[in-house]
Structures are given as structure tokens and as C-alpha cells.
Amino acid sequence: MLLKNFSYFLIFILAVITISEMIGFQSIPIGPFNIGLLPLVFAIIITMVLGLQIFRKGIWKKVYSDRNISFAGKYLIFIMLPLMARYGADVAPQIREILQVGWVFIIQEIGNLGTVLIGLPIALLLGLRREAIGATLGIGREGELAYISEKYTLESKEGRGVLSIYIIGTLFGAIFFSVFAPIMLDLGLRVEALAMASGVGSGSMMSAASATLVARIPEMESTILAYASASQLLTSFLGTFTMVFLAAPLQRFMYKTFTRGDK
Structure with missing residues (x-):
């Protein structure tokens, strides 16, 4: 049962990622400003709305189980490690320009x-x-x-x-x-x-x-x-x-x- 609930959790994550990427980057004009909304924003909104107590019934109750929520929070740092590696890859080509204004950083x-x-x-x-x-x-x-x-x-x-x-x-x-x-x-x-x-x-x-x-x-x-x-x-x-x-x-x-x- 625990493995089945975790499978629902993984499928839900992939579905949210897919939907968010399909929506893509959206630019919303508000007066003189253009507000950009990333796929990440839509992913957060979707998971927030579906995580409300009124929706946590049936399959959503299995997705948002205490065990799955605890797992997501506990291992979030491991998901961020590839992003940290990307930081280093982005910095390297511009290192001379960055060092010129290093004191500002x-x-x-x-x-x-x-x-x-x-x-x-x-x-x-x-x-x-x-x-x-x-x-x-x-x-x-x-x-x-x-x-x-x-x-x-x-x-x-x-x-x-x-x-x-x-x-x-x-x-x-x-x-x-x-x-x-x-x-x-x-x-x-x-x-x-x-x-x-x-x-x-x-x-x-x-x-x-x-x-x-x-x-x-x-x-x-x-x-x-x-x-x-x-x-x-x-x-x-x-x-x-x-x-x-x-x-x-x-x-x-x-x-x-x-x-x-x-x-």
C-alpha cells in the first residue's frame, strides 16, 4: 500500500511538471509593466490548490499523505544538487567579467x-x-x-x-x-x-x-x-x-x- 501511494505521488509530480511546461512562460501586461510567469509558478499554484483540505479526498489523499509530504521536505536538498552544479557551469564562462566586479558581490x-x-x-x-x-x-x-x-x-x-x-x-x-x-x-x-x-x-x-x-x-x-x-x-x-x-x-x-x- 505504501509503495502504491508513493507511485501515485511520483505520477502526480510528473503530471504537474508536464502541464506546467505545456503552459510555458506567460507574460501578463498590467498597466506599464509586463509580469512574467514561469512554469515553476504554475507548478506551485497547481500543487497548492490541489493540496487544499477540500480536495484531499480519494486519490489526492494518497498523493498528499503525511509520508509523501515528509519525504518531499526531507529530500528536497538532493533535488537541488544538480542545480548547484549548473550554477558552477554558468559562472565559469563569465569568470573574468565577474571578477572585475567581485567586490560588489x-x-x-x-x-x-x-x-x-x-x-x-x-x-x-x-x-x-x-x-x-x-x-x-x-x-x-x-x-x-x-x-x-x-x-x-x-x-x-x-x-x-x-x-x-x-x-x-x-x-x-x-x-x-x-x-x-x-x-x-x-x-x-x-x-x-x-x-x-x-x-x-x-x-x-x-x-x-x-x-x-x-x-x-x-x-x-x-x-x-x-x-x-x-x-x-x-x-x-x-x-x-x-x-x-x-x-x-x-x-x-x-x-x-x-x-x-x-x-
Whole structure:
């Protein structure tokens, strides 16, 4: 029975991928902007809608079983490994051009402190306490998830905070980036800057942003993918050190200052 349910799960995944690719990239004009929607966005929307409780009956109940959901979350990192290899392949041909502006990529990592400087006070004003520590340490991807789980465990209030952001980012992050990147392009920002900014530490968000930029300016595909991949690699590497040695101590100091040690 377990094997049969897992077979439904795999068939469902292939069906969603096929349908999403058949829909393809869609550009929707909204006023002066053109919003690009990737196949990835449609895949997320389809799985979100069918995952609603009202649909989880019959065969969908087997597809969205607790075991299948746990499997998908647990082994997501292995699915991302080929994407990491692609990052390296995209960076290599443009390495000289990237090294010429290398300091910009490093300075960009300071932006990782923004979630603490801006997000923590807002979270506290909204009534969160220890949950805010997990929710505002970063963008809530694998690095932050690992750090919080090791330091506080995922059963703690801090763990619930980072898990909430992880889930929200998984569901809506790619959609937001696929919409936000072309809007910024229409507002006059350089495509190179937007490509660099898309490497925030999330493979799905980076792919969504860079792919919409490529769809808008296909003649700069190699540059966009190289800048986005380089930024993503540096964020994944340097972002960990920024989080541990800068963001986490700053967050603890701000939390104690704002709450006066309130638990």
C-alpha cells in the first residue's frame, strides 16, 4: 500500500511538471509593466490548490499523505544538487567579467543583515517574541533552518518561527520574485544588478527571477545566468558566515535591547 501511494505521488509530480511546461512562460501586461510567469509558478499554484483540505479526498489523499509530504521536505536538498552544479557551469564562462566586479558581490552580503535590522523590530511590534528570532535571522532557507534547528531545535519557539518562514518562502517566494524582477526592470534598474540581486540564497527564487529576466532580454542570457549563479554561490557560502558571525549576534543584542530579556 505504501509503495502504491508513493507511485501515485511520483505520477502526480510528473503530471504537474508536464502541464506546467505545456503552459510555458506567460507574460501578463498590467498597466506599464509586463509580469512574467514561469512554469515553476504554475507548478506551485497547481500543487497548492490541489493540496487544499477540500480536495484531499480519494486519490489526492494518497498523493498528499503525511509520508509523501515528509519525504518531499526531507529530500528536497538532493533535488537541488544538480542545480548547484549548473550554477558552477554558468559562472565559469563569465569568470573574468565577474571578477572585475567581485567586490560588489561581497558587499551585497551585507544585505543579509536587513532581515534583522528591519524584520526583527516589525516582528516584535506584531507581538512575536522568541518566534521572531527564527523568523528574521535570514530569508528562512536551508542555512537558517539548519542553524536554528541545531541551536534551538525545531520544536522550540525559534524553530516554529524559521519553519513558518521556510514554508511561506517555498510557497510564495518564487511567485514573488518572478513578478518583482520584471517590475524593477521596467522601473529602469540595470539587468546586471537585478541578476546579482536574484541570488538571495534560494535556488527556486533565483531561478524564477533570472528566468524572467532572460525571457525579457534573451540576448543577455549568458550574462544574467552567470551573475545570478555567482551571486547565489557567494550567498550560499559567505551568507553562512554573515549569519553566524554578524546577523545572529546583532539579532541577540537587538532582541535583548527591545524586550529587556523578556522570554
